[in-house]
Amino acid sequence: MNATKPVYLVDDDAAVRDALGLLLLSHGYTVRAFDSGEAFLAAIDARSEGVAVLDVRMTGLSGLDVFDRLRADDSELIVLFLSGHGDIPMAVQAVKQGAFDFLEKPCGDQQLLDKIDDALAIAQARSQSRGGQQAVQSRLATLSPREREVMQLVLAGKLNKQVADELNIAIRTVEVHRANVFAKMGVRSALDLAQLLAGR
CATH class of the missing domain: 3.40.50.2300 (Response regulator)
Known part of the structure:
Protein backbone atom coordinates (compact mmCIF):
# COMPACT_ATOMS: atom_id res chain seq x y z
CA MET A 1 0.00 0.00 0.00
CA SER A 138 -18.53 26.14 1.06
CA ARG A 139 -21.46 25.81 -1.34
CA LEU A 140 -23.96 26.78 1.37
CA ALA A 141 -21.91 29.91 2.04
CA THR A 142 -22.58 31.10 -1.53
CA LEU A 143 -26.37 31.22 -1.00
CA SER A 144 -28.03 34.58 -0.43
CA PRO A 145 -30.31 35.01 2.62
CA ARG A 146 -33.39 34.76 0.37
CA GLU A 147 -32.04 31.64 -1.34
CA ARG A 148 -31.53 30.07 2.08
CA GLU A 149 -35.14 30.87 3.01
CA VAL A 150 -36.40 29.30 -0.21
CA MET A 151 -34.14 26.28 0.32
CA GLN A 152 -35.49 25.64 3.83
CA LEU A 153 -39.09 25.77 2.60
CA VAL A 154 -38.32 23.52 -0.37
CA LEU A 155 -36.67 21.04 2.02
CA ALA A 156 -39.79 21.18 4.15
CA GLY A 157 -41.70 19.84 1.14
CA LYS A 158 -43.52 23.04 0.20
CA LEU A 159 -44.57 23.68 -3.41
CA ASN A 160 -43.47 26.82 -5.27
CA LYS A 161 -46.88 28.44 -4.73
CA GLN A 162 -46.72 27.74 -0.97
CA VAL A 163 -43.20 29.15 -0.79
CA ALA A 164 -44.35 32.25 -2.68
CA ASP A 165 -47.28 32.76 -0.31
CA GLU A 166 -45.16 32.26 2.79
CA LEU A 167 -42.41 34.66 1.67
CA ASN A 168 -44.85 37.05 -0.01
CA ILE A 169 -43.02 36.95 -3.34
CA ALA A 170 -44.01 35.97 -6.89
CA ILE A 171 -43.98 32.32 -7.95
CA ARG A 172 -41.57 33.23 -10.78
CA THR A 173 -39.18 34.68 -8.18
CA VAL A 174 -39.38 31.46 -6.19
CA GLU A 175 -38.58 29.48 -9.33
CA VAL A 176 -35.50 31.63 -9.97
CA HIS A 177 -34.27 31.28 -6.36
CA ARG A 178 -34.94 27.54 -6.40
CA ALA A 179 -32.98 27.13 -9.64
CA ASN A 180 -30.12 29.18 -8.18
CA VAL A 181 -30.06 27.03 -5.03
CA PHE A 182 -29.92 23.81 -7.05
CA ALA A 183 -27.18 25.21 -9.32
CA LYS A 184 -25.03 26.48 -6.46
CA MET A 185 -25.43 23.26 -4.46
CA GLY A 186 -24.76 21.09 -7.52
CA VAL A 187 -28.03 19.12 -7.32
CA ARG A 188 -30.95 18.47 -9.67
CA SER A 189 -33.82 17.94 -7.25
CA ALA A 190 -35.07 18.64 -3.74
CA LEU A 191 -34.38 14.98 -2.90
CA ASP A 192 -30.75 15.30 -4.05
CA LEU A 193 -30.43 18.45 -1.95
CA ALA A 194 -31.86 16.75 1.15
CA GLN A 195 -29.49 13.80 0.74
CA LEU A 196 -26.51 16.09 0.25
CA LEU A 197 -27.27 18.05 3.42
CA ALA A 198 -28.04 14.90 5.42
CA GLY A 199 -24.46 13.73 4.79
CA ARG A 200 -22.99 17.06 5.85
Missing part, protein backbone atom coordinates in the same frame (compact mmCIF):
# COMPACT_ATOMS: atom_id res chain seq x y z
CA ASN A 2 1.39 3.39 -0.92
CA ALA A 3 0.38 5.25 2.23
CA THR A 4 -0.32 8.95 1.84
CA LYS A 5 -0.90 9.49 5.56
CA PRO A 6 1.86 8.96 8.11
CA VAL A 7 2.28 6.16 10.60
CA TYR A 8 3.43 7.48 13.99
CA LEU A 9 5.49 4.97 16.00
CA VAL A 10 5.54 5.77 19.71
CA ASP A 11 7.72 3.38 21.74
CA ASP A 12 10.44 4.03 24.33
CA ASP A 13 12.34 0.91 23.21
CA ALA A 14 14.81 2.01 20.53
CA ALA A 15 15.21 -1.52 19.16
CA VAL A 16 11.43 -1.88 18.64
CA ARG A 17 11.22 1.60 17.07
CA ASP A 18 14.04 0.84 14.66
CA ALA A 19 12.74 -2.60 13.69
CA LEU A 20 9.18 -1.44 13.08
CA GLY A 21 10.28 1.79 11.42
CA LEU A 22 12.55 -0.02 8.95
CA LEU A 23 9.83 -2.58 8.21
CA LEU A 24 7.29 0.13 7.42
CA LEU A 25 9.74 2.23 5.39
CA SER A 26 10.69 -0.81 3.31
CA HIS A 27 7.00 -1.21 2.41
CA GLY A 28 6.57 2.39 1.31
CA TYR A 29 4.95 3.92 4.39
CA THR A 30 5.63 7.42 5.67
CA VAL A 31 6.95 6.93 9.21
CA ARG A 32 7.57 9.28 12.13
CA ALA A 33 9.02 7.71 15.27
CA PHE A 34 8.98 9.05 18.84
CA ASP A 35 10.68 7.78 21.98
CA SER A 36 7.97 9.05 24.35
CA GLY A 37 4.31 9.95 24.51
CA GLU A 38 5.27 13.49 25.48
CA ALA A 39 7.43 13.98 22.36
CA PHE A 40 4.66 12.58 20.16
CA LEU A 41 1.94 14.82 21.62
CA ALA A 42 4.20 17.87 21.24
CA ALA A 43 4.67 17.11 17.53
CA ILE A 44 1.02 16.72 16.51
CA ASP A 45 -2.25 18.60 16.81
CA ALA A 46 -5.94 17.73 16.62
CA ARG A 47 -5.87 18.04 12.83
CA SER A 48 -3.06 15.49 12.38
CA GLU A 49 -4.16 12.47 10.36
CA GLY A 50 -2.85 8.95 9.98
CA VAL A 51 -2.23 6.05 12.32
CA ALA A 52 -0.59 6.13 15.74
CA VAL A 53 1.03 2.87 16.90
CA LEU A 54 1.34 3.24 20.67
CA ASP A 55 3.20 1.00 23.07
CA VAL A 56 0.99 0.43 26.12
CA ARG A 57 3.82 0.63 28.67
CA MET A 58 6.28 3.50 28.38
CA THR A 59 8.32 5.62 30.74
CA GLY A 60 6.43 8.84 31.48
CA LEU A 61 3.09 8.93 29.70
CA SER A 62 1.82 5.42 28.91
CA GLY A 63 0.18 4.60 25.62
CA LEU A 64 -3.17 4.69 27.41
CA ASP A 65 -2.39 8.18 28.77
CA VAL A 66 -1.55 9.34 25.25
CA PHE A 67 -4.79 7.79 23.92
CA ASP A 68 -6.79 9.63 26.60
CA ARG A 69 -5.18 12.92 25.53
CA LEU A 70 -5.96 12.22 21.87
CA ARG A 71 -9.59 11.46 22.70
CA ALA A 72 -9.87 14.63 24.80
CA ASP A 73 -8.61 16.64 21.81
CA ASP A 74 -11.02 14.92 19.38
CA SER A 75 -7.98 13.74 17.42
CA GLU A 76 -8.54 12.24 13.97
CA LEU A 77 -5.68 9.76 14.42
CA ILE A 78 -6.48 6.05 14.27
CA VAL A 79 -4.84 4.36 17.29
CA LEU A 80 -3.32 0.87 17.24
CA PHE A 81 -1.78 -0.46 20.48
CA LEU A 82 1.22 -2.71 20.89
CA SER A 83 0.85 -4.61 24.15
CA GLY A 84 2.85 -7.10 26.15
CA HIS A 85 0.95 -10.13 27.43
CA GLY A 86 0.09 -8.54 30.78
CA ASP A 87 -1.26 -5.42 29.08
CA ILE A 88 -3.94 -7.13 26.99
CA PRO A 89 -6.86 -6.36 29.37
CA MET A 90 -5.87 -2.66 29.21
CA ALA A 91 -5.59 -2.77 25.43
CA VAL A 92 -9.01 -4.44 25.15
CA GLN A 93 -10.49 -1.68 27.32
CA ALA A 94 -8.90 0.95 25.07
CA VAL A 95 -10.49 -0.67 22.01
CA LYS A 96 -13.86 -0.44 23.75
CA GLN A 97 -13.16 3.29 24.17
CA GLY A 98 -12.46 3.81 20.49
CA ALA A 99 -8.95 2.55 19.72
CA PHE A 100 -8.78 0.68 16.41
CA ASP A 101 -7.16 -2.52 17.69
CA PHE A 102 -4.18 -3.96 19.51
CA LEU A 103 -1.38 -6.37 18.68
CA GLU A 104 0.44 -8.51 21.18
CA LYS A 105 4.23 -8.23 21.18
CA PRO A 106 6.04 -9.71 19.44
CA CYS A 107 3.76 -9.64 16.42
CA GLY A 108 4.42 -10.96 12.93
CA ASP A 109 5.45 -8.49 10.24
CA GLN A 110 2.51 -9.29 7.96
CA GLN A 111 0.03 -9.07 10.83
CA LEU A 112 1.30 -5.59 11.67
CA LEU A 113 1.26 -4.46 8.04
CA ASP A 114 -2.28 -5.74 7.55
CA LYS A 115 -3.54 -3.94 10.66
CA ILE A 116 -1.85 -0.70 9.64
CA ASP A 117 -3.30 -0.98 6.12
CA ASP A 118 -6.78 -1.42 7.59
CA ALA A 119 -6.29 1.55 9.92
CA LEU A 120 -4.94 3.75 7.11
CA ALA A 121 -7.95 2.87 4.96
CA ILE A 122 -10.20 4.20 7.75
CA ALA A 123 -8.08 7.34 8.08
CA GLN A 124 -8.34 7.92 4.32
CA ALA A 125 -12.12 7.42 4.32
CA ARG A 126 -12.55 9.84 7.22
CA SER A 127 -10.46 12.43 5.45
CA GLN A 128 -12.51 12.15 2.25
CA SER A 129 -15.73 12.42 4.24
CA ARG A 130 -14.50 15.61 5.94
CA GLY A 131 -13.46 17.01 2.56
CA GLY A 132 -16.97 16.40 1.26
CA GLN A 133 -18.52 18.08 4.28
CA GLN A 134 -16.29 21.12 3.83
CA ALA A 135 -17.28 21.34 0.16
CA VAL A 136 -20.97 21.35 1.12
CA GLN A 137 -20.34 24.09 3.69
Whole structure:
Protein backbone atom coordinates (compact mmCIF):
# COMPACT_ATOMS: atom_id res chain seq x y z
CA MET A 1 0.00 0.00 0.00
CA ASN A 2 1.39 3.39 -0.92
CA ALA A 3 0.38 5.25 2.23
CA THR A 4 -0.32 8.95 1.84
CA LYS A 5 -0.90 9.49 5.56
CA PRO A 6 1.86 8.96 8.11
CA VAL A 7 2.28 6.16 10.60
CA TYR A 8 3.43 7.48 13.99
CA LEU A 9 5.49 4.97 16.00
CA VAL A 10 5.54 5.77 19.71
CA ASP A 11 7.72 3.38 21.74
CA ASP A 12 10.44 4.03 24.33
CA ASP A 13 12.34 0.91 23.21
CA ALA A 14 14.81 2.01 20.53
CA ALA A 15 15.21 -1.52 19.16
CA VAL A 16 11.43 -1.88 18.64
CA ARG A 17 11.22 1.60 17.07
CA ASP A 18 14.04 0.84 14.66
CA ALA A 19 12.74 -2.60 13.69
CA LEU A 20 9.18 -1.44 13.08
CA GLY A 21 10.28 1.79 11.42
CA LEU A 22 12.55 -0.02 8.95
CA LEU A 23 9.83 -2.58 8.21
CA LEU A 24 7.29 0.13 7.42
CA LEU A 25 9.74 2.23 5.39
CA SER A 26 10.69 -0.81 3.31
CA HIS A 27 7.00 -1.21 2.41
CA GLY A 28 6.57 2.39 1.31
CA TYR A 29 4.95 3.92 4.39
CA THR A 30 5.63 7.42 5.67
CA VAL A 31 6.95 6.93 9.21
CA ARG A 32 7.57 9.28 12.13
CA ALA A 33 9.02 7.71 15.27
CA PHE A 34 8.98 9.05 18.84
CA ASP A 35 10.68 7.78 21.98
CA SER A 36 7.97 9.05 24.35
CA GLY A 37 4.31 9.95 24.51
CA GLU A 38 5.27 13.49 25.48
CA ALA A 39 7.43 13.98 22.36
CA PHE A 40 4.66 12.58 20.16
CA LEU A 41 1.94 14.82 21.62
CA ALA A 42 4.20 17.87 21.24
CA ALA A 43 4.67 17.11 17.53
CA ILE A 44 1.02 16.72 16.51
CA ASP A 45 -2.25 18.60 16.81
CA ALA A 46 -5.94 17.73 16.62
CA ARG A 47 -5.87 18.04 12.83
CA SER A 48 -3.06 15.49 12.38
CA GLU A 49 -4.16 12.47 10.36
CA GLY A 50 -2.85 8.95 9.98
CA VAL A 51 -2.23 6.05 12.32
CA ALA A 52 -0.59 6.13 15.74
CA VAL A 53 1.03 2.87 16.90
CA LEU A 54 1.34 3.24 20.67
CA ASP A 55 3.20 1.00 23.07
CA VAL A 56 0.99 0.43 26.12
CA ARG A 57 3.82 0.63 28.67
CA MET A 58 6.28 3.50 28.38
CA THR A 59 8.32 5.62 30.74
CA GLY A 60 6.43 8.84 31.48
CA LEU A 61 3.09 8.93 29.70
CA SER A 62 1.82 5.42 28.91
CA GLY A 63 0.18 4.60 25.62
CA LEU A 64 -3.17 4.69 27.41
CA ASP A 65 -2.39 8.18 28.77
CA VAL A 66 -1.55 9.34 25.25
CA PHE A 67 -4.79 7.79 23.92
CA ASP A 68 -6.79 9.63 26.60
CA ARG A 69 -5.18 12.92 25.53
CA LEU A 70 -5.96 12.22 21.87
CA ARG A 71 -9.59 11.46 22.70
CA ALA A 72 -9.87 14.63 24.80
CA ASP A 73 -8.61 16.64 21.81
CA ASP A 74 -11.02 14.92 19.38
CA SER A 75 -7.98 13.74 17.42
CA GLU A 76 -8.54 12.24 13.97
CA LEU A 77 -5.68 9.76 14.42
CA ILE A 78 -6.48 6.05 14.27
CA VAL A 79 -4.84 4.36 17.29
CA LEU A 80 -3.32 0.87 17.24
CA PHE A 81 -1.78 -0.46 20.48
CA LEU A 82 1.22 -2.71 20.89
CA SER A 83 0.85 -4.61 24.15
CA GLY A 84 2.85 -7.10 26.15
CA HIS A 85 0.95 -10.13 27.43
CA GLY A 86 0.09 -8.54 30.78
CA ASP A 87 -1.26 -5.42 29.08
CA ILE A 88 -3.94 -7.13 26.99
CA PRO A 89 -6.86 -6.36 29.37
CA MET A 90 -5.87 -2.66 29.21
CA ALA A 91 -5.59 -2.77 25.43
CA VAL A 92 -9.01 -4.44 25.15
CA GLN A 93 -10.49 -1.68 27.32
CA ALA A 94 -8.90 0.95 25.07
CA VAL A 95 -10.49 -0.67 22.01
CA LYS A 96 -13.86 -0.44 23.75
CA GLN A 97 -13.16 3.29 24.17
CA GLY A 98 -12.46 3.81 20.49
CA ALA A 99 -8.95 2.55 19.72
CA PHE A 100 -8.78 0.68 16.41
CA ASP A 101 -7.16 -2.52 17.69
CA PHE A 102 -4.18 -3.96 19.51
CA LEU A 103 -1.38 -6.37 18.68
CA GLU A 104 0.44 -8.51 21.18
CA LYS A 105 4.23 -8.23 21.18
CA PRO A 106 6.04 -9.71 19.44
CA CYS A 107 3.76 -9.64 16.42
CA GLY A 108 4.42 -10.96 12.93
CA ASP A 109 5.45 -8.49 10.24
CA GLN A 110 2.51 -9.29 7.96
CA GLN A 111 0.03 -9.07 10.83
CA LEU A 112 1.30 -5.59 11.67
CA LEU A 113 1.26 -4.46 8.04
CA ASP A 114 -2.28 -5.74 7.55
CA LYS A 115 -3.54 -3.94 10.66
CA ILE A 116 -1.85 -0.70 9.64
CA ASP A 117 -3.30 -0.98 6.12
CA ASP A 118 -6.78 -1.42 7.59
CA ALA A 119 -6.29 1.55 9.92
CA LEU A 120 -4.94 3.75 7.11
CA ALA A 121 -7.95 2.87 4.96
CA ILE A 122 -10.20 4.20 7.75
CA ALA A 123 -8.08 7.34 8.08
CA GLN A 124 -8.34 7.92 4.32
CA ALA A 125 -12.12 7.42 4.32
CA ARG A 126 -12.55 9.84 7.22
CA SER A 127 -10.46 12.43 5.45
CA GLN A 128 -12.51 12.15 2.25
CA SER A 129 -15.73 12.42 4.24
CA ARG A 130 -14.50 15.61 5.94
CA GLY A 131 -13.46 17.01 2.56
CA GLY A 132 -16.97 16.40 1.26
CA GLN A 133 -18.52 18.08 4.28
CA GLN A 134 -16.29 21.12 3.83
CA ALA A 135 -17.28 21.34 0.16
CA VAL A 136 -20.97 21.35 1.12
CA GLN A 137 -20.34 24.09 3.69
CA SER A 138 -18.53 26.14 1.06
CA ARG A 139 -21.46 25.81 -1.34
CA LEU A 140 -23.96 26.78 1.37
CA ALA A 141 -21.91 29.91 2.04
CA THR A 142 -22.58 31.10 -1.53
CA LEU A 143 -26.37 31.22 -1.00
CA SER A 144 -28.03 34.58 -0.43
CA PRO A 145 -30.31 35.01 2.62
CA ARG A 146 -33.39 34.76 0.37
CA GLU A 147 -32.04 31.64 -1.34
CA ARG A 148 -31.53 30.07 2.08
CA GLU A 149 -35.14 30.87 3.01
CA VAL A 150 -36.40 29.30 -0.21
CA MET A 151 -34.14 26.28 0.32
CA GLN A 152 -35.49 25.64 3.83
CA LEU A 153 -39.09 25.77 2.60
CA VAL A 154 -38.32 23.52 -0.37
CA LEU A 155 -36.67 21.04 2.02
CA ALA A 156 -39.79 21.18 4.15
CA GLY A 157 -41.70 19.84 1.14
CA LYS A 158 -43.52 23.04 0.20
CA LEU A 159 -44.57 23.68 -3.41
CA ASN A 160 -43.47 26.82 -5.27
CA LYS A 161 -46.88 28.44 -4.73
CA GLN A 162 -46.72 27.74 -0.97
CA VAL A 163 -43.20 29.15 -0.79
CA ALA A 164 -44.35 32.25 -2.68
CA ASP A 165 -47.28 32.76 -0.31
CA GLU A 166 -45.16 32.26 2.79
CA LEU A 167 -42.41 34.66 1.67
CA ASN A 168 -44.85 37.05 -0.01
CA ILE A 169 -43.02 36.95 -3.34
CA ALA A 170 -44.01 35.97 -6.89
CA ILE A 171 -43.98 32.32 -7.95
CA ARG A 172 -41.57 33.23 -10.78
CA THR A 173 -39.18 34.68 -8.18
CA VAL A 174 -39.38 31.46 -6.19
CA GLU A 175 -38.58 29.48 -9.33
CA VAL A 176 -35.50 31.63 -9.97
CA HIS A 177 -34.27 31.28 -6.36
CA ARG A 178 -34.94 27.54 -6.40
CA ALA A 179 -32.98 27.13 -9.64
CA ASN A 180 -30.12 29.18 -8.18
CA VAL A 181 -30.06 27.03 -5.03
CA PHE A 182 -29.92 23.81 -7.05
CA ALA A 183 -27.18 25.21 -9.32
CA LYS A 184 -25.03 26.48 -6.46
CA MET A 185 -25.43 23.26 -4.46
CA GLY A 186 -24.76 21.09 -7.52
CA VAL A 187 -28.03 19.12 -7.32
CA ARG A 188 -30.95 18.47 -9.67
CA SER A 189 -33.82 17.94 -7.25
CA ALA A 190 -35.07 18.64 -3.74
CA LEU A 191 -34.38 14.98 -2.90
CA ASP A 192 -30.75 15.30 -4.05
CA LEU A 193 -30.43 18.45 -1.95
CA ALA A 194 -31.86 16.75 1.15
CA GLN A 195 -29.49 13.80 0.74
CA LEU A 196 -26.51 16.09 0.25
CA LEU A 197 -27.27 18.05 3.42
CA ALA A 198 -28.04 14.90 5.42
CA GLY A 199 -24.46 13.73 4.79
CA ARG A 200 -22.99 17.06 5.85
